[in-house]
Amino acid sequence: MTPQDPPKPSVLIVGAGCFGLATAYTLASSGYDKITVLEKDDVIPSRFSAGNDLNKIIRAEYADNFYTDLSISAIRKWQSDPLYRPHFHQTGFLNVTSENAPQATKNVVTNYLTSIRGHPAFEGQVEEVHGAEGIRRVAPAFTGSTAGWSGYFNKLAGYAHSADASRAVHDACVNLGVEFVRNGEVSELVYGTKSSRRVCIGVKTRGNKIYHADKVMLALGANVPGLIPQLGPQVTGRCWGVVHIQLTPEEALPLRGIPVTNVRDLAFFFEPDEATNKLKFCHMGGGFTNFALSPNGLSLPYGKLEDSQFVPLEDETYIRKLLQEVFPQFADRPLIDKHLCWFADTVDSDYIIDYVPDTNSSLIVLSGDSGHGFKMLPIFGGFVKEVLEQGSQKEAKWQWKDDTKLKSTGTWRGDTATQELSKLERAR
Template sequence: MSKSESIAIVGGGAWGLSTALHLHRTGYTNITVFETADSIPSRYSAAYDINKIVRAEYEESFYTDLALVSLIEKSLKRADQLTSSQQAIEAWKDPLFGPYYHETGYIVATSGSALAKANKSLETALASVSKHPVFAPGIQALDNGDEFKKYAWQITGPLKGFTGYFNRLAGYAHSANALKGIFLHCATLGIKFVLGRSAGTVTELVYDGQGNDRKCTGVRTADGITHSAAKTIVASGAWGASLVPEMGRFVTARSWSVAHVQLTEQECDYLRGLPVINVRDLGFFFEPDPATRLFKLCPLGAGFSNTNNEGTSLPPMDRIPPPQDFIPADDEIKLRTLLAETFPWMADRSFVDKKLCWFADTSDSEYCIDFLPDTNNSVVVLSGDSGHGFKMMPIFGKWVVELLENGRQNIDRWRWKTKDERGQDWGDGVSWRIGKSRELSELIDEARRGGLQARL
């Protein structure tokens, strides 16, 4: 396609913004991003958060190398000289993304009560980096509480039976600030943004022709206006199947719990510099956010879905944003246990800003970066972040540009899936998914019954 032809990007989250940025860098000049929120960072994005882990531990070298690409790509010129295993951890250190990246280090562990799958997940993560030529010098095994406290001296808990390792070349990024910063940068480049519930909400893709001639010619927004586009890129995360129903066959909207403890200024300063700590059978946390003094915790598990009568899971559409202000009781128990083992002085504190964070999951945790079939390459679908997509934000858009210019997806694992996977149990598909996913309706019913019992 001509680089002056119009491109519509549906979604102003991490992948949508990265795509807009890299399209512009490659010379495309007519880019419009549509976003339902009235500002960016969008509260509908999975990256609307104070922090996300940036690490390279994976079950296989493919994503380990890609994550490394995100961390070490200092410039486009230098990136061309690097191998694929030397391009994502430094991209976070580029002046554009660097303000949002914090290389605090990363501790991965299991407790003394961990099930076999959690221990296996730890072993797999360690194996992926312990012999890697870039990571190996910064890996340190941790076999007891004293060794953990060498790298996280603030820990005062017993760490009963904890084992794990420390990875120096990892940390986290302030995701909401990254979205805002890249949005402002893109706006200065002349990339157009249409925001808001009326003007920025894409309600349908507009098609012309039938059969082999079918082609998307643009998008229609909630205000009834049709916007023409030569290419339409759907980067709507967990909401994607509401626009492309076929996605619902292999992509499911899933959520994880998030909770925070409100710290004092002194407590916040005390925990400054804490590595990201991920206990595979309980949950993970970060150093507190200095602006809000919030200490974020996330329990680990298989997540929660919201399946409709057709077997497709989407975030709740009747309330936007989706229902918040609670997390399941089982997840709260996990987090209390995690705190008791690490920071007992925090274990009985009230949890604030409790919510469910929605993302687009796939059975094998693979992304989908491909053309929608039977649209003559007029629609690109970006989905399946599976909870590990944000770390790729600095380089993700390059893969979309490659797809557009190649005219086909050359990486098998990122191709459109034809198999209908609705209704299947994905619990054992990947090592991080521990336990079984549950339905949001069950959680809400439990919360209501719990509230009623408390009042009685």
Template sequence: MTTPSPNESSSILIVGAGTWGCSTALHLVRRGYKNVTVLDPYPVPSSIAAGNDVNKIMEHKELKGPDTDARSIAFATCTRAALGGWTNDPVFKQYFHETGFIVSGSTPEIIQHIKQEDIETSQGDFIALETAEDFRKTMPPGVLTGEFPGWKGWFSQKGAGWIHARKAMISAYTEAKCLGAKFITGTPHGNVVALVYEAGDIIGARTADDVIHRADHTILAAGAGSDRLLDFKKQLRPTAWTLSHIQMTAEESQLYSNLPVLFNVAKGFFMEPDEDEHQLKICDEHPGYCNFIQDPNNAGEMKSIPFAKEQIPLEAEARAREFLRDTMPHLAERPFVFARICWDADTPDRAFLIDQHPDHPSLIVAVGGSGNGAMQMPTIGGFIVDALEGKLSKELKDVVRWRPELAVNRDWKSTQNRFGGPNKLMDFQDVKNDKWTQI
């Protein structure tokens, strides 16, 4: 089965107005497409979009050595392009803060893992941090007051820092809309309840108001919610992480401004307070949470179903405070003023999934951020449009292709090479109702 190649007059339907959906809409209209429609059940920025956040990590490492695996090369290609966008694209550059990035661990095993997997395989200006004093010197006096027990790390000052994800997503949405993209958001008009099939292909989507939005080409970019609209043959696992905010004064925010991101791969990370609310974001690090229930379409199979919640498990709060006791004990008991769970979708190998569907040629899937999607915002839409136009480079296409063979007998409880917490994937079904924060 073949489908006509897209042209500027083709109707393009994007399901999902999050980070990747807004980026794709922007790149389509920048290339001259005149009939672009985006559907989402929530106004931009969506309350459930992973990219609706005050800050996200942006990190790019140039690889070295001839034996680097294809997935790492493809990811480096994407992040290199993204860094160029964050640095030069007027839609995005004001939201990138190149403050630097510290990657660290606090057990010998994890420190060795970081050294082998990140430092030795990458080119960069890494400065080794061997002592608590080394860590403290990366920030102004009074910020890092902890003892950093057992910690060792590496500080990179260029090509890394953080992005204001929410403002960048709104900027992409605003520019795409100005250039002609049409956004239909809110329930029921933007709430896609099903993809629409005709003669074995997908010809659009049906929304909750029972309207069928027909299109020559459909792009499914609904993040962790994509799995409910299409059978991904076990290639997607909706997985959630936990974040919390501490209120700072205006004076404290000034002291904590322009700080490098401090990331311990098994304990957590923090980024400087946002400029509007003066809230410091703290995340505990762990392999993730799923919400496993019986798959209604497949007897005997479990499926992770996302849900929205502006609370986190008490065990996540305890982990976040443990991270603070190591690094900033003067903040460790300060109340959290905000918390929520944040969903993404993991592929089996944590590489992105951007490809034409093998059975439905008018459908492009653009999913599988696997915890690294937001940093790609300026340019990921360009790669998605490349896939639509059949122009995706071979080094990327081979890695981000439709690949259900990797999901055969998939271990849904896999940690996917992540660390922290109990060092196992957790299940929200095991968190009792009274074991959540009450903020």
């Protein structure tokens, strides 16, 4: 900063998940020296954060080239930046459907392939894979029949150890002087007036402590409509079920380096976690909502961790079927660590990174991750810095949308229907 530069505003970030940490790190690296992050949990990475996980897929296939190009920029950082590189594993991504998948699901995989086919970054990186023989070529460690699996293998992809990456960004923020407040669950926004205009001047925590700042940023993931209910029409809290199976070190060894594999109609999985030898599985349907148990007609995550520690029975059925087809030796292994992972869904799957109307550029929402935000950890903070420094969100996709602009353009989960959690059978 030169003596002529105006002082940077003080910043309060609410939520130390993926978007909050990414933003704190970018701003602190850019000379913002009064940053406080308030986090509901008493540990970071937070147990409530969707990003606090063994792994997240890092891939750039999107129907919309806008996200393809951004994801490629993020992947370049995952590959090269010393902060992120240790947590990135470029195992490749096998994206397929099983023999009996509905045609609509098969079409989704074909569309993904089409979206990257002509893109120069993917030249020589992608091959079609059909049938057991094709699968065995890219994943020789799979022991099951994989009969009728069909799709493609993309080498410019892999996964990040997302809990470790989040921890690394948190530690880097601390080194840059960012202050973190744990057990800092925010219950209210505090408003005041500046030059006779209404502005958000801070937040109040459940412990009745008030924190002030020039700019308040809400990075609450799926919880964001809880603090600003007028976001309800734009953001729906949804969740997917996640489970692990425990392998022994001997069982895990031959599976080291297998590609991230998404059998789209069944579930996706990763190589065994290095530290724990756990295999993670997730059936990615349309996502489950929670309108019935949330206030104000909003779909919000359960407030307590223990309430999210189950998965719907139908998810278990898909995962068992996948195990039978790919690793029959583990088909009856107990499913452990069952939990629901919550994300903030929007109708068009676009993020929301914008000022809240009528707050005179004092309150910013960083949300709407729509289940595809973690890959952006290395670059997300740059999106926020632009809004902060330009005074408005220039990218139409990421603007706050009033009702008239809320038109779905067809989401990438279009082949699957969402369901209300309260109507499901739980697998405890």
